[in-house]
Amino acid sequence: MLSSAMTIGLGHYIFVSGALFVVGLLGVLLRKNIIVILMSIELMLNAVNLAFVTFGYYFDDVNGAVITLFVIAIAAAEAAVGLALVVNLFKNFRELNIRFFEHLKG
Amino acid sequence: MTEVIMFYVFAGLSLFAALGVLLHPNPIMSVLHLVVAMIGVAGLFFNLHAPFVGLVQILVYAGAVIILFLFVVMIFDVKTEGKQVFSYGTIANGVKILFGGALSGLILFSILFEMESFNYQPTNAMAPQFDVRNLSKVLYTDYLFMFEVLGLLLLVIPIGTVALSRIRGGTHAK
Amino acid sequence: MFYLLLFAPLVGFLINGVRFRSQNAKVAGAIACSAMAVSFLSAVAFFFQLKGLPADERVFKFVLFNWIQVANFSAPMSFTIDPLSMVMTLIITGVGFLIHLFSVGYMDHDERPAKYFSYLNLFVFNMLLLVLGSNLLVMFVGWEGVGLCSYLLIGFWFTDPAKAAAGMKAFITNRIGDAGFLLGIFTLFSVFGTISFEGINSFAMNNPDVLATGGFTGGWGAPVTLACLFLFVGAMGKSAQIPLYVWLPDAMAGPTPVSALIHAATMVTAGVYMIIRLNPVFLIAPDAMFVVACVGAATALMAATIGVLQNDIKKVLAYSTVSQLGYMFLGVGVGAFGAALAHLMTHAFFKALMFLGSGSVIHAMHEEQDMRKMGGLKKQMPITHWTFVMGWLAIIGAPLFSGFFSKDEILWMAFHSPRGSVVLWGVGFVAALFTAFYMTRLMAMTFWGKSRVPKEVHPHESPWTMTVPLIVLAFLSVFAGWLCVPHGVGTLFGHMHNYLDDWIHPLMATFDMPHGENDLQIEFMLMGLTLFLVFVSSLVAYTLYAKKPEVAERNKERFKGLYELVYNKYWVDEAYFKALINPLVRFSQGLWSRVDVKVIDRLTYNISDMVKNAGGGLKMVQSGNLQMYALYILIGLVCSLWFLMER
Numbered sequence: 004m005l006s007s008a009m010t011i012g013l014g015h016y017i018f019v020s021g022a023l024f025v026v027g028l029l030g031v032l033l034r035k036n037i038i039v040i041l042m043s044i045e046l047m048l049n050a051v052n053l054a055f056v057t058f059g060y061y062f063d064d065v066n067g068a069v070i071t072l073f074v075i076a077i078a079a080a081e082a083a084v085g086l087a088l089v090v091n092l093f094k095n096f097r098e099l100n101i102r103f104f105e106h107l108k109g
Numbered sequence: 110m111t112e113v114i115m116f117y118v119f120a121g122l123s124l125f126a127a128l129g130v131l132l133h134p135n136p137i138m139s140v141l142h143l144v145v146a147m148i149g150v151a152g153l154f155f156n157l158h159a160p161f162v163g164l165v166q167i168l169v170y171a172g173a174v175i176i177l178f179l180f181v182v183m184i185f186d187v188k189t190e191g192k193q194v195f196s197y198g199t200i201a202n203g204v205k206i207l208f209g210g211a212l213s214g215l216i217l218f219s220i221l222f223e224m225e226s227f228n229y230q231p232t233n234a235m236a237p238q239f240d241v242r243n244l245s246k247v248l249y250t251d252y253l254f255m256f257e258v259l260g261l262l263l264l265v266i267p268i269g270t271v272a273l274s275r276i277r278g279g280t281h282a283k
Numbered sequence: 284m285f286y287l288l289l290f291a292p293l294v295g296f297l298i299n300g301v302r303f304r305s306q307n308a309k310v311a312g313a314i315a316c317s318a319m320a321v322s323f324l325s326a327v328a329f330f331f332q333l334k335g336l337p338a339d340e341r342v343f344k345f346v347l348f349n350w351i352q353v354a355n356f357s358a359p360m361s362f363t364i365d366p367l368s369m370v371m372t373l374i375i376t377g378v379g380f381l382i383h384l385f386s387v388g389y390m391d392h393d394e395r396p397a398k399y400f401s402y403l404n405l406f407v408f409n410m411l412l413l414v415l416g417s418n419l420l421v422m423f424v425g426w427e428g429v430g431l432c433s434y435l436l437i438g439f440w441f442t443d444p445a446k447a448a449a450g451m452k453a454f455i456t457n458r459i460g461d462a463g464f465l466l467g468i469f470t471l472f473s474v475f476g477t478i479s480f481e482g483i484n485s486f487a488m489n490n491p492d493v494l495a496t497g498g499f500t501g502g503w504g505a506p507v508t509l510a511c512l513f514l515f516v517g518a519m520g521k522s523a524q525i526p527l528y529v530w531l532p533d534a535m536a537g538p539t540p541v542s543a544l545i546h547a548a549t550m551v552t553a554g555v556y557m558i559i560r561l562n563p564v565f566l567i568a569p570d571a572m573f574v575v576a577c578v579g580a581a582t583a584l585m586a587a588t589i590g591v592l593q594n595d596i597k598k599v600l601a602y603s604t605v606s607q608l609g610y611m612f613l614g615v616g617v618g619a620f621g622a623a624l625a626h627l628m629t630h631a632f633f634k635a636l637m638f639l640g641s642g643s644v645i646h647a648m649h650e651e652q653d654m655r656k657m658g659g660l661k662k663q664m665p666i667t668h669w670t671f672v673m674g675w676l677a678i679i680g681a682p683l684f685s686g687f688f689s690k691d692e693i694l695w696m697a698f699h700s701p702r703g704s705v706v707l708w709g710v711g712f713v714a715a716l717f718t719a720f721y722m723t724r725l726m727a728m729t730f731w732g733k734s735r736v737p738k739e740v741h742p743h744e745s746p747w748t749m750t751v752p753l754i755v756l757a758f759l760s761v762f763a764g765w766l767c768v769p770h771g772v773g774t775l776f777g778h779m780h781n782y783l784d785d786w787i788h789p790l791m792a793t794f795d796m797p798h799g800e801n802d803l804q805i806e807f808m809l810m811g812l813t814l815f816l817v818f819v820s821s822l823v824a825y826t827l828y829a830k831k832p833e834v835a836e837r838n839k840e841r842f843k844g845l846y847e848l849v850y851n852k853y854w855v856d857e858a859y860f861k862a863l864i865n866p867l868v869r870f871s872q873g874l875w876s877r878v879d880v881k882v883i884d885r886l887t888y889n890i891s892d893m894v895k896n897a898g899g900g901l902k903m904v905q906s907g908n909l910q911m912y913a914l915y916i917l918i919g920l921v922c923s924l925w926f927l928m929e930r
Contacts (some may be wrong), residue, residue, distance in 0.1 A: 011116045021213060021220075024212075025213040027127065029206065030131045032205040033195045033202060038112075042130055072162065072180065073252075075170070076147055079169050082177060088273060
C-alpha cells in the first residue's frame with residue numbers, strides 16, 4: 004500500500020481525473036448559478052484532458068496530447084458562446100438561476 | 110522523487126480548488142478557485158512530460174477563459190446568491206449526489222480491478238516527449254484538416270458571440 | 284342518349300341542390316322539369332328504337348364500369364333497356380314529368396322549393412337506377428336511393444314533429460324490408476352463382492326441374508323458395524304490404540305531388556316490378572307465389588275496408604294505394620305478370636291523377652285535408668272535378684276505363700289460373716266492392732252533395748301548371764287500358780291484341796294455362812257480377828254520403844264496435860307499438876343505462892384516465908429543469924457503465 008503511494012502510476016492520474024470529473028459533474032447538477040454551471044463544465048473538460056494526456060503518456064501515443072489541444076480550443080470557444088448567451092439572458096431577465104428558465108418557449 | 114512530490118502537490122491543489130468551485134457561494138470565489146484548479150491540472154501536464162499542453166492550458170484557460178468568466182461576473186455584479194447556493198429539492202439533490210457517488214465508485218472500481226493496480230508504468234522506457242516538435246509533426250500531417258476546421262471555428266465563434274451579445278444601436282443605446 | 288336518359292335527373296338534382304339552392308319555385312321548377320323532359324324524350328326515343336327491332340332482340344345493354352369483381356362474383360354497373368324496363372321508364376319519366384310540372388304550381392308558396400325539386404329529381408334518378416339496373420345489386424342501390432328520397436320528401440316539412448316522425452317510420456319500416464331483400468340477393472347468388480337478371484332468369488327458365496327438385500329439397504325448404512320469400516319481404520316493405528304497410532298512410536305527411544309520384548305511381552310499385560322482373564324464378568317456387576298471392580289479397584281487402592271510414596282525403600287515397608298494390612301482388616302471385624304490369628301502369632296513371640287532384644283540392648282549400656270540411660267543390664273546381672271523375676271511374680273499374688281491363692284481368696286470373704283459387708278471387712272481388720264504395724264516398728264527400736266548406740275559405744281552380752298534368756293524366760287514365768285489353772274482353776272487339784302482353788312476352792316464362800270450353804262464359808259471368816255489385820256499391824255510397832248523410836251517421840251509431848275497429852285501422856299501429864316497439868325501446872333503454880353507461884363508458888373512461896395519468900406522470904420528467912436532464916444523462920451513464928463492467 005505504501006509502495007503504491009510512493010511511486011506514481013497510471014491509476015493515480017486517472018483517480019485525480021475521475022475525482023475532478025465527479026466534482027465538476029456535481030457542480031453542474033447541484034449549483035443554481037448558470038455561470039458556475041459553465042465553470043463546472045470547464046472543470047469536467049479539464050478532467051477529460053488530464054485523462055487523455057495520461058493515457059497518451061503511459062501508452063506511448065502522441066495523439067492524446069493532440070486531442071487535448073483540440074479540446075482546449077473548442078472549450079474556449081464553447082465558453083465564449085455560453086457566456087454570450089448568459090449575458091443575453093441576464094440582460095433580458097436579470098436572473099441567473101437555472102430554474103428560472105424552465106418554462107422558456109420559442 | 111520530485112515527480113512524486115509534484116504529483117501530490119498539484120493533484121491536491123487541483124482537487125481542493127475544484128471543491129472550492131463546487132462549494133463556494135460567491136461566484137467570484139468560484140472563478141478564482143477555478144484558476145487554481147486549472148493551474149494544478151497544468152502542473153500535472155508538466156509532470157506527464159507534456160510541457161506544451163500545460164503551457165497552452167495556462168495561456169488559454171487562465172489567460173482567456175477565466176478572464177472572460179471574471180468579466181461577466183463583475184459586469185453583472187453577482188457577488189452572492191444569498192443563502193441558497195444549490196438548487197432546490199432535497200430528494201432530487203440526494204439522488205444527484207447518490208449517482209455522482211456511484212459514478213466515482215465505478216471509476217475507482219475500474220482503476221482497481223481493470224488496470225490491475227495503481228502503479229502501471231510506461232512499457233517503453235523512453236516515454237514519449239510531448240514537446241512542440243513531436244506534437245506539430247502529428248498536428249500538421251495527420252490532423253491537418255481538423256486543424257483547419259478548428260481555425261474556421263475560432264473565426265466563426267467571435268462573430269457569433271458578438272452577434273449574440275451586442276446591443277442594438279451601439280453601446281450607449283438605452 | 285342513354286346518359287341523357289339516366290343522368291338528366293341527376294344533373295337537375297345537382298344544379299338545384301348545389302348551385303341554386305335559394306331560387307324561387309319557378310326557376311327551380313323550370314330546371315327540374317327540363318331535366319325530366321330531357322329524360323322523358325330520350326326514353327321515348329329509346330322506345331321507338333326498341334320497337335323497330337324484332338321482338339326477340341329488343342334489348343340494349345350499357346356498362347358504365349366494372350363495379351365489384353371478387354373471385355366469381357361480379358357486379359358491373361350495367362343497365363338494360365328491354366321491353367319491361369322500357370314500360371317502367373316511360374311511366375316514371377312521363378308521370379314524373381307531369382308531377383314535376385304540377386309541383387311548380389303546388390310548391391309556389393314554399394320556402395325551399397329548390398331543395399324540394401332537387402330531391403324529386405334525385406328520386407327519379409334512383410328510380411331509373413332501380414328499374415334499369417341489369418343486376419340485383421344495381422337495383423338494390425336504386426332501391427335504397429328511392430327509400431332515402433322517400434324519407435327526405437316525407438319529412439320535407441320536418442319542422443312538424445309528426446311529419447318528421449312519419450319520415451322516420453317510413454325509413455325504418457323500409458329497412459326491415461331491405462334486410463329481407465338483401466338476404467334474398469344473397470340466397471339467389473348462392474343458388475345461381477350470379478346476380479344478373481339475365482343469368483338468373485335464363486338459368487331458371489332452362490332448368491326448372493333442377494332447381495325445384497334435383498340437388499335441392501323441394502317445397503318450403505328449397506333455396507329458391509326461400510330466396511323468393513326473402514325478396515318478397517323486401518317487396519312488402521317497399522310496396523306496403525301486410526305486415527309492413529303501416530308506413531304508407533303516414534307517408535301522406537309529405538307534399539301531395541310527392542305522394543302522387545313516390546307513394547302511388549312509381550316507388551311503391553318497385554316490389555311488383557322486381558317480382559315481374561324475376562318471374563321465371565318465382566314460377567319455379569309455387570309456395571312462395573302462393574304466399575305472395577295470399578298476402579296481396581289480404582292487403583287488398585284490409586286496406587280497402589280501412590279506406591271506407593277515413594276522413595282525410597289523402598289517407599283514403601293512401602289506403603286505396605295499399606289496396607291496389609295488394610291487387611298487383613295478387614296478380615303476380617297467381618302468375619298473371621302481364622296483368623299485374625298492366626295494373627301497375629293504369630294505377631300509376633289514375634292514382635297519380637287522383638293524388639294530384641287531391642293536391643289541387645288541398646291547395647285550393649288552403650292545406651285542409653279533412654273531407655268533412657269539403658263538399659260541393661264541383662262548382663268551384665270544374666277541371667279538377669272532371670279529371671277526378673275520370674280517375675274514379677278508372678279505379679272502380681267502370682267498363683272501358685283503364686282500371687276495368689287490368690283489374691278484371693287480375694280477378695279472372697285469380698279465379699282461373701292454376702296458381703289461383705276461388706277464395707283468392709272472392710277476396711279480390713269483395714275488395715273491389717269496397718274500393719267502389721270508398722272511392723264513391725270520397726267523391727261524394729269532396730265534390731258532390733252540400734258544401735261544408737268554412738266561410739273564410741274560398742276554393743278556386745288551380746293554375747295551368749296544375750291542371751295540365753291533371754288533364755293529361757285523365758286522358759291516360761281513360762285510354763291507357765286499351766293497351767292491355769285482356770283476351771276475354773278482346774274477343775268482343777274483334778280479337779283485339781293485348782299490346783302490353785305482346786310487348787313484354789319475350790321476357791316472360793311460359794306456364795301452362797288450362798283451357799276449358801266455358802272459359803269465356805265464366806269470365807263474362809264473373810265480370811258481369813262484379814260490375815253489377817260495384818254499381819250497387821257505388822250507388823249505396825252515393826246515397827249515403829251525397830244525398831242522405833244523416834243515414835250514414837245513424838249507421839255509425841248502430842255498428843259502433845265495427846266502426847271503431849275499422850276507423851282505428853284495426854289497431855295495427857297500436858299493436859305494433861305494444862308488441863314490438865315498446866319492448867324494443869325498453870330494452871334499448873336498459874342497454875343504454877346498464878351496459879353502455881356502466882360498463883362500456885366506464886371502461887373507456889378508465890382507459891383514458893390511465894393514459895391521462897401516465898401522461899401527467901411523464902410530464903414531470905419533461906420539466907424543463909436542465910439539471911434534472913443532466914441527472915438523467917448521469918443515470919444512463921452509470922447504468923451503461925455498470926452493464927459494461929458486469930460483463
